[in-house]
Amino acid sequence: MNLPFETRSLATVQRSLAEPATEYPLLPALLRGCPESATEEMQYPLELDYDYGRVKDVTFRRESTWADWEELLPPRHPKADMPVGGTPLVDVSALAPAHLSGRRILVKDDSRNPTWSHKDRLNVFTISAALCEEAKTIIVASSGNHGVSAAAMAARAGLNCIVLTMPEVSGAIRDMILGYGAFPLFLAADDRWPAMRALAELPGIYPVSNLTPAHTGHPWGPEGYKTIAYEILADLDGASPAAVVVPTGYGEMIYGIYKGFREAFLLGHIDRMPRLVAVEPSARGPVHHALQQGRSTVTVEAGPTVQLGTATTVNGYRPVAAIRQNRGLSLLVDDEAALRAHKKLGRCGLWLEISSGATLAALDQIEEFENDGPVVLMGCSTGLKEPSTPKENRATGADLETLRATLMRDYGFEL
Amino acid sequence: MNLPFETRSLATVQRSLAEPATEYPLLPALLRGCPESATEEMQYPLELDYDYGRVKDVTFRRESTWADWEELLPPRHPKADMPVGGTPLVDVSALAPAHLSGRRILVKDDSRNPTWSHKDRLNVFTISAALCEEAKTIIVASSGNHGVSAAAMAARAGLNCIVLTMPEVSGAIRDMILGYGAFPLFLAADDRWPAMRALAELPGIYPVSNLTPAHTGHPWGPEGYKTIAYEILADLDGASPAAVVVPTGYGEMIYGIYKGFREAFLLGHIDRMPRLVAVEPSARGPVHHALQQGRSTVTVEAGPTVQLGTATTVNGYRPVAAIRQNRGLSLLVDDEAALRAHKKLGRCGLWLEISSGATLAALDQIEEFENDGPVVLMGCSTGLKEPSTPKENRATGADLETLRATLMRDYGFEL
Numbered sequence: 001m002n003l004p005f006e007t008r009s010l011a012t013v014q015r016s017l018a019e020p021a022t023e024y025p026l027l028p029a030l031l032r033g034c035p036e037s038a039t040e041e042m043q044y045p046l047e048l049d050y051d052y053g054r055v056k057d058v059t060f061r062r063e064s065t066w067a068d069w070e071e072l073l074p075p076r077h078p079k080a081d082m083p084v085g086g087t088p089l090v091d092v093s094a095l096a097p098a099h100l101s102g103r104r105i106l107v108k109d110d111s112r113n114p115t116w117s118h119k120d121r122l123n124v125f126t127i128s129a130a131l132c133e134e135a136k137t138i139i140v141a142s143s144g145n146h147g148v149s150a151a152a153m154a155a156r157a158g159l160n161c162i163v164l165t166m167p168e169v170s171g172a173i174r175d176m177i178l179g180y181g182a183f184p185l186f187l188a189a190d191d192r193w194p195a196m197r198a199l200a201e202l203p204g205i206y207p208v209s210n211l212t213p214a215h216t217g218h219p220w221g222p223e224g225y226k227t228i229a230y231e232i233l234a235d236l237d238g239a240s241p242a243a244v245v246v247p248t249g250y251g252e253m254i255y256g257i258y259k260g261f262r263e264a265f266l267l268g269h270i271d272r273m274p275r276l277v278a279v280e281p282s283a284r285g286p287v288h289h290a291l292q293q294g295r296s297t298v299t300v301e302a303g304p305t306v307q308l309g310t311a312t313t314v315n316g317y318r319p320v321a322a323i324r325q326n327r328g329l330s331l332l333v334d335d336e337a338a339l340r341a342h343k344k345l346g347r348c349g350l351w352l353e354i355s356s357g358a359t360l361a362a363l364d365q366i367e368e369f370e371n372d373g374p375v376v377l378m379g380c381s382t383g384l385k386e387p388s389t390p391k392e393n394r395a396t397g398a399d400l401e402t403l404r405a406t407l408m409r410d411y412g413f414e415l
Numbered sequence: 416m417n418l419p420f421e422t423r424s425l426a427t428v429q430r431s432l433a434e435p436a437t438e439y440p441l442l443p444a445l446l447r448g449c450p451e452s453a454t455e456e457m458q459y460p461l462e463l464d465y466d467y468g469r470v471k472d473v474t475f476r477r478e479s480t481w482a483d484w485e486e487l488l489p490p491r492h493p494k495a496d497m498p499v500g501g502t503p504l505v506d507v508s509a510l511a512p513a514h515l516s517g518r519r520i521l522v523k524d525d526s527r528n529p530t531w532s533h534k535d536r537l538n539v540f541t542i543s544a545a546l547c548e549e550a551k552t553i554i555v556a557s558s559g560n561h562g563v564s565a566a567a568m569a570a571r572a573g574l575n576c577i578v579l580t581m582p583e584v585s586g587a588i589r590d591m592i593l594g595y596g597a598f599p600l601f602l603a604a605d606d607r608w609p610a611m612r613a614l615a616e617l618p619g620i621y622p623v624s625n626l627t628p629a630h631t632g633h634p635w636g637p638e639g640y641k642t643i644a645y646e647i648l649a650d651l652d653g654a655s656p657a658a659v660v661v662p663t664g665y666g667e668m669i670y671g672i673y674k675g676f677r678e679a680f681l682l683g684h685i686d687r688m689p690r691l692v693a694v695e696p697s698a699r700g701p702v703h704h705a706l707q708q709g710r711s712t713v714t715v716e717a718g719p720t721v722q723l724g725t726a727t728t729v730n731g732y733r734p735v736a737a738i739r740q741n742r743g744l745s746l747l748v749d750d751e752a753a754l755r756a757h758k759k760l761g762r763c764g765l766w767l768e769i770s771s772g773a774t775l776a777a778l779d780q781i782e783e784f785e786n787d788g789p790v791v792l793m794g795c796s797t798g799l800k801e802p803s804t805p806k807e808n809r810a811t812g813a814d815l816e817t818l819r820a821t822l823m824r825d826y827g828f829e830l
Contacts, residue, residue: 063478082764083505083524088498090529109498112527114505114764116797137828156764162822167810171803172587179766179798181758183826184808191813198815202830343596349497349529349571351594382531383594384799388586393599395582398606400613407577411598413552415617 003132007075010051014219017317018044026075029129031200031207033216042296044317045216047259048074048223052267060233060269069230072263074220076124077131079157084120085227087112089235089376092348095341097363103242104374105363107350108232110381115176117381118253119149121224126208127153129220135206136160141196142209143169144309145381150208151182162199164192170387214297215250215316222318225256226263232376233264240270242369244376245359248278248330249310251287251319253378258322274376275369276328278319279362281307281335281355286315287323288330296320306335309355309380329366337361351383418547422490425466429634432732433459441490444544446615446622448631457711459732460631462674463489463638467682475648475684484645487678489635491539492546494572499535500642502527504650504791507763510756512778518657519789520778522765523647525796530591532796533668534564536639541623542568544635550621551575556611557624558584559724560796565623566597577614579607585802629712630665630731637733640671641678647791648679655685657784659791660774663693663745664725666702666734668793673737689791690784691743693734694777696722696750696770701730702738703745711735721750724770724795744781752776766798 013023016034024030024046033043050072059068066085070076089106096105110118127150130138137160140150147163154161161182165173166189177184187195200207210217232241240261246254254276264270278287283303290298296317305311323330335354342357359377369375396406407413428438431449439445439461448458465487474483481500485491504521511520525533542565545553552575555565562578569576576597580588581604592599602610615622625632647656655676661669669691679685693702698718705713711732720726738745750769757772774792784790811821822828 081506083503086501086503088501090498091496109529111531112529114524114527115766116526116531116799152764152766155762160828165808167808169808171805172799174806174808175798175801175803176766179758179761180764181762183822183828185818185821186808186810187813188810195813195818198813199818201815202819343594346594347570347596349567349595351530351567351591382797382799383590384531384587384797386590388590390586391589393580393582393584393589393601395601395603398602398610398613400616403600403610403614404617406600407598413575413598 003075005078008070009073009075010054010071011048011074012051013049014046015049016044016046017321023049027129028133029219031218032212033214043212043214043216046219048219055267058267060230060238060264062234062237064234066227069227072226074125074128074223075132077128079131080124080128080153082114082120082124082153082156084113084124085231087231089232090350092345092350095344095348095360099367100363105377106374107345107377107379108228109350109379111352111379115149115152116384117145117149118228118378119145120153121227122221122252123149123153123208125220125224126150126218127157127159129218130159130206130208131157133206136204137162138206138208139164139196139199140207140209141192143173145385146209148173148176148180151177151180154182155180164195172385210250213314215314217250217252217316222252222256225253226260229257229260229264233270236374238269240272240373241274241376242371242373243275243277244378245277245279245362246378247310247355247358247380248280248287248319249312250316251278252316254278255318255322258326272371273326276322276326277362277366278323278328278330279333279358280310281305281338281358282332283335284311284313285332286312287319288332290315290320291323291330307338307355307358308386309353331362331365333358333361337364350379352379353381353383353386356380418490420493423485424488424490425469425486426463426489427466428464429461430464431459431461432736438464442544443548444634446633447627458627458629458631461634463634470682473682475645475653475679477649477652479649481642484642487641489540489543489638490547492543494546495539495543495568497529497535497539497568497571499528499539500646502646504647505765507760507765510759510763510775514782515778520792521789522760522792522794523643524765524794526767526794530564530567531799532560532564533643533793534560535568536642537636537667538564538568538623540635540639541565541633542572542574544633545574545621545623546572548621551619552577553621553623554579554611554614555624556607558588560800561624563588563591563595566592566595569597570595579610587800625665628729630729632665632667632731637667637671640668641675643793644672644675644679648685651789653684654788655687656689656791657786657788658690658692659793660692660694660777661793662725662770662773662795663695663702663734664727665731666693667731669693670733670737673741687786688741691737691741692777692781693738693743693745694748694773695725696720696753696773697747698750699726699728700747701727702734703747705730705735706738706745722753722770722773723801724768746777746780748773748776752779765794767794768796768798768801771795
């Protein structure tokens, strides 16, 4: 592959997740799934393959950083240079449910990324591909983490970015899109996909979000999520956790995490795989239903849920493949349980998306983990991006008696 | 000092920044400034002193972390265990003004902290002191970064937290306060200080924000900002930057950064100090006016400004001392320039507080730096905490011609 920059990446080809696992050159990125196997109903995504036999510099030790994993990641264009990841594990063992007490529970706080979510790990590589393909403008359909992350990474790389969003998008997300100099198009929810497909046909416009009925996304993107696995291993000084619990929408993240651990295993750095646990809102849950029905993808009803980060009605094949290969778990969490757990995490100093709270709630459904080691919960994004509930803030008087009475009456203080 | 935990901290005493530099035991923290020198008009803050002669494990190399600086930080209570800092330097040299072209310009992106601002570096140590003094409830007056950070760190440590805020506080900040389980009291702006002083008298209530007319704050807090200097040195592999440009309100941060570099200098790790540059909104700017008038602190009019993070009308003595000792600069930036620079940083993938944009704007006022090395701009907090401007998001149609026309008309695309 002839790239306009030096890279230590050992990525070789795009490979279909379908059977047969047809291979394609690394670029152009295949944005509509595997061309050979795609039908009208089902499109299989692609992943990157690497020349694993030539890996020589990879380490997973406490001092390891992304520089130590360059061989196992897609080529990174010099303009896609935003520092991403390196997020800490935060101990929340105090929140373990009674039947798991004594087990170390850690939150991987991915709200400490450049745009305050895990999506930066994906977009740094989709943007790298866009740069390699000499795109001038990227396009992304998202009113959440994905859109703002793509906007930031595009801005940094000097690319235009069109964000297909909705008129009812929160002020926070709208301000972020504009803040990164991207161009929002406000469209009714049902209009976004036709608009995406129409604009993607224009010359020079490069999509970094999905174009197909079954989610396939960009083949380079999920490779970025492997760094979550690598960083967890580094923070645990090379030891494998018992499990990683992952809020799951289209399922690119859980696939990337699975693949990262799998590579560490195949390269001999760990001697067992952690259990992967996908968590979806019970009102939706396409991955869960696909697994139950023995299918690759399904479409579910758009049931109402406050777990906005994972409120998808379709899934891609990636999470299904990851959970089958890992003998992982797929759990549904209802909004009430997610909100309760989200609140508990806040009381531990972590104010995240509600959908990340669902990972803690999911522990109630897991009897025991077969392996030792900590359980890692993915904390994906800051609570600051959630829509704020309008509410009146009632002023109180400043004299001590009024203050004391307010604290005792409203908050149960004993003063 | 008898602490209920092991520590490698070499902190010995609290020492007044007044003349004479009277010393006091490390605890209880003196929250109303130096008792010996305090008058009704002027209160001098205190800092911590250390047994520098016994320092042995401190390093400032690429792999250095907070564990390598424990000797130079206040004792950290085991319950104040939130991972803080470790934030990256992001290259924005492309934004250098013409007369500084060729100079490396880096943003220290402190929005990647647990509550997405630099304030976590301060609160991890104020909360540590509160725990050492067996406080049960902390109190903080803030409608911004400081309040939400204190709330999070208190929650993690198992302490109650009362936040004195205003009815007009943004939904984002209000939601964060509640999300961390803190107790907001909504007070008119002028009522906050009397309320703070009244509540601070109640037994078991421990203030972590200022109690005095001249800002003195908590003596342990600014020590946390030394880690900004340490991390910059580590990221530059031990080399001193040419300058650090710091958004300045009460001025605890610039003092901490100054002190951190000063320690590295006195311990022989660097052979010259970087120039410290304080940046304030031109509508306020108490530090600037204090320096101009040769005074320790001044009070200025509450002129209107969008630089909310640094919109203070009084200063503490710390920034004045730091800039005098460092022969640093104190610059005023007007809102228009701050907004323009803030927008440029967004186009570089960094969407921060407007007051952080002022650091980039300040470069226009600096002819040259006397030393080689990069210039570091402090990026303090995420733009997500700024109030959002209400705005109508006009829906557009999904057909290609309408989309194309919208992009060309509204955003100047050529399609």
